Amino acid sequence: MKTIKLVDIAKTIRSKNAGTDRITFDIIFREKENYELVKASKIITKEFIANLFQICESRISDFVEFDPAYAIKFTILRLQPSGSPGEGDVFGCQQYPPLLDIEIPV
Amino acid sequence: MIKKELRIICPNGHLGFSPTKEDSFWLGAQTKPDYYCSDSGSDDIGPGPLGADKCASLYVWQKHDLELMLLASREQGVPMIIGSAGDTGTNSRVDMYVQIIKDLATEHKIPKFKLAYFYSEVDKRYLRNKMENGAVIEGLDSRSFLTFEELDKTERIVAVAGVHPYIRALEMGADVIIGGRSSDIAIFAAPAIKEGFPENLAYYAGKVLECASFCAEPYGAKESVIGTITHNDVKVTAMAPWQRCTVASVAGHAMYERSNPYYEYFAGGMLDMSECLYEQWDEKTTRITNPKYIPIEGKIKVKLEGSTKVGEMYIGIAGVRDPYTIKNIDKVIELSREQVMQKFGDNGYELHYRIYGKNGVMGDLEPVKEIKSHELCIIVQGIAPTKEMAEEVTMTGTRQIFYARLPEVKGTAGTAAFVVDEVLPATSAYRWSLNHIVEVDDPLELFDVKLIEIGE
Numbered sequence: 001m002k003t004i005k006l007v008d009i010a011k012t013i014r015s016k017n018a019g020t021d022r023i024t025f026d027i028i029f030r031e032k033e034n035y036e037l038v039k040a041s042k043i044i045t046k047e048f049i050a051n052l053f054q055i056c057e058s059r060i061s062d063f064v065e066f067d068p069a070y071a072i073k074f075t076i077l078r079l080q081p082s083g084s085p086g087e088g089d090v091f092g093c094q095q096y097p098p099l100l101d102i103e104i105p106v
Numbered sequence: 107m108i109k110k111e112l113r114i115i116c117p118n119g120h121l122g123f124s125p126t127k128e129d130s131f132w133l134g135a136q137t138k139p140d141y142y143c144s145d146s147g148s149d150d151i152g153p154g155p156l157g158a159d160k161c162a163s164l165y166v167w168q169k170h171d172l173e174l175m176l177l178a179s180r181e182q183g184v185p186m187i188i189g190s191a192g193d194t195g196t197n198s199r200v201d202m203y204v205q206i207i208k209d210l211a212t213e214h215k216i217p218k219f220k221l222a223y224f225y226s227e228v229d230k231r232y233l234r235n236k237m238e239n240g241a242v243i244e245g246l247d248s249r250s251f252l253t254f255e256e257l258d259k260t261e262r263i264v265a266v267a268g269v270h271p272y273i274r275a276l277e278m279g280a281d282v283i284i285g286g287r288s289s290d291i292a293i294f295a296a297p298a299i300k301e302g303f304p305e306n307l308a309y310y311a312g313k314v315l316e317c318a319s320f321c322a323e324p325y326g327a328k329e330s331v332i333g334t335i336t337h338n339d340v341k342v343t344a345m346a347p348w349q350r351c352t353v354a355s356v357a358g359h360a361m362y363e364r365s366n367p368y369y370e371y372f373a374g375g376m377l378d379m380s381e382c383l384y385e386q387w388d389e390k391t392t393r394i395t396n397p398k399y400i401p402i403e404g405k406i407k408v409k410l411e412g413s414t415k416v417g418e419m420y421i422g423i424a425g426v427r428d429p430y431t432i433k434n435i436d437k438v439i440e441l442s443r444e445q446v447m448q449k450f451g452d453n454g455y456e457l458h459y460r461i462y463g464k465n466g467v468m469g470d471l472e473p474v475k476e477i478k479s480h481e482l483c484i485i486v487q488g489i490a491p492t493k494e495m496a497e498e499v500t501m502t503g504t505r506q507i508f509y510a511r512l513p514e515v516k517g518t519a520g521t522a523a524f525v526v527d528e529v530l531p532a533t534s535a536y537r538w539s540l541n542h543i544v545e546v547d548d549p550l551e552l553f554d555v556k557l558i559e560i561g562e
Contacts, residue, residue: 012358017150018365020411020538021247028358053471061248066367068384069357075365077248079470081538083152085416085489086458087469090152094467 003103009034015096020082022061023092024075027099035070041104044072052098108302110336114294115139115345117175117330119317121146121188122161122168127328130319130346134330135178141297142179144171145290145316146203147190149411149538150363156194157261157413157536161202163193169206176207176282180216187272187283187293195264195287197225203284204558211561218561219282222275224553226286228263228410228544236544246409246541247365259414260539266409268373269308271553272296278557286553287411289372290316298335306399309377311340313370314356314394321359322349343391353384356392373408373549375401405545408552412540416456418496419535422486422504425523432482434512435461438521439484442506446499455499456489456535484522489535500529 006013011030018024027044029035038044050057055076062075083090115134118126121144151162161168172188179186192199204223210216233243234257243252264287273296275283285293291312298308311333314321319329322344329346342351360379361367368380378398387393426432439459446457463479465472484507488500508522515521546552 011354016363018363019247020149020153020541021249022365024361024363024365026358026361028354030354052473054473055471062365064367066357066361068382069354069361069367071358071361071367073361073367081153081541082150083154084537085419085456085487085535086460088460088467091150095471097468098471098473 002106004106005100006038006102006104007100009038009104013096013099015092015094017082017092018075022075022077023095024073025096025099027072029070032070038072038104039065043102043104046074049074112141112298112301112303112335113137113139113332114141114143114297114311114315114335115330115332116144116294116315116318117142118144118171118328119320120148121171122163123193124328125167126171126174127346128174130329131174134332134345137332138182139332140184142175142184142186143293143297143315144175145189145288145293147193147195147287151193153413153536153538154533156196156264156411157415158533159194159196159198159262160533161192161199168192169210172203172206173210176210176216177214180219180281185276185281185283185297187285187297189285189288189290189293191284191286195226195285196262197227197286200225200284200286207282207284208560216561218559220280220557221282221284221560222278222280222555222557223284224267224271224275224286224555226264226267226288226553228265228552230257230260230263233257233263233544241545243410243542243544246543249541252540252542256539260412261415261536263410263412263540265544265552266373266411267553268292268406268408268549269296269299270373270549271555273300274550274555275557276300278555280557291370291372294333303335304337306377306397307335307340309370309372309399310379310382310394310397311335313377313379314340314342314359317359317362319344319346319349320362321356322346322351323355324349338395340394341387341391342394350390351392353386353392356394357384374406375399405547406549407543407545410540410542410544411538413536414539416535416537417489417491418493419487419489419532420496420500420529421532422488422500422529423525424484424486424504424507425525426482426484426507426521427480427523428515428517428521429480430515431510431512431521432477435464435477435482437512438507438510441510442503445506446502449502450495450499454490455495457499457503458487459503460485460487486529488529493531497529504529
């Protein structure tokens, strides 16, 4: 089946702290069609995200398809608060790259 | 008389963290907004600044941004409101900002004006008393209740103010307000509520304005935006000639930095954005209607942020280029750890390695398991009760990468490249110990507002 990478159809793919204990991820589309395509594909689910990052589903605290912004958003709990010794991303802003290559069937 | 509309400019989403862009600020200032508001804090910067009671931002940038806002607002005779002074909103940061305002007033010979300020540090004895009287300090984001042990270990605590101290300061006649730690949206919502605008629109305005141009596109921080609140809607307009507030950029911003795009919590209630309507008003402006404000039932809950010291910290940096060493990097780290353990045992200190080129950025979340880089950078973080011990732990942990005894290594003169042959002292290591909420009887009980007169 023909597929397209998320990076080629999303306007914004980002991650950022949501408070001290969570990192939230946003996938935002400019065009409604692309948003609907990804939504309808049912590729991006809680289970898929858990597999991608190799974490328990219970660490995903929120998963929302946010129609007003043509966006898919999910949030994961950190194992330790941001900035704790040994943590590598105080702002949580470089955790999104694995999302870029997600393949969506066209 | 109740105004028909209120216009608030926000020049910077985190005042002083990186300097405000002046061109769009002055374009906005020329339109004579009713208020100049900006938040200066964030918990994004980690627990270090709160624990060590220092700024994450440079003094010159903070002064620059305060100067722009003070000059414009005093010239036009309208209030200026700053929240979360000096990144953390601790008492010393509030004092520092008050002093900057005083200095600027003298430097620019600004006529007399009233400055209100409030602290937001929380005395540990206050929380201890509450807990001893049976109060529960509830944890946020899956944290458990605050324990006496965690409270005792905590270095410093700030309470996050809602609109209450800001409204109080405005009622006292303040021209300039310097706030301790605050909800960023309160800084914008307070003047609108005080001037009689609906709470739902006031809080929404705060939500959309607090990060300045992050609600505009194309992407570009530190540019000014203006929010216009009426009795029916909120409109937000980008001031930079090259930016626009679009339905997509504004709706997209609602979910920025929050775990859920629909709900925003603050002292006093919650903003429900699930039925917000967004429309393009003009080229640079988006109009928002229908946010809902849900006041809290019962006592007001105030968020607490606390930081605990873990120890003194040093940082070591080592580069590796040898392909055999790269292939065996986990073994190298293990050998290096063993050398530290031989001297210091296996507890009483912390030693962390982040291997850039492998999984330094994402750690356990990294799906790429194979090292594809021809070189690695290893950051060694050693933490111990004293500076001397932290230095030795880190030095051993770093230098043993150089001396790693791999059986077949060709480069027997050293297996690491150093930018500097030393380890670097860092600010002490801290950990966020409080992300909790406390119930209060009076929304002002943690925030005592004071008013002084300054200027010529």
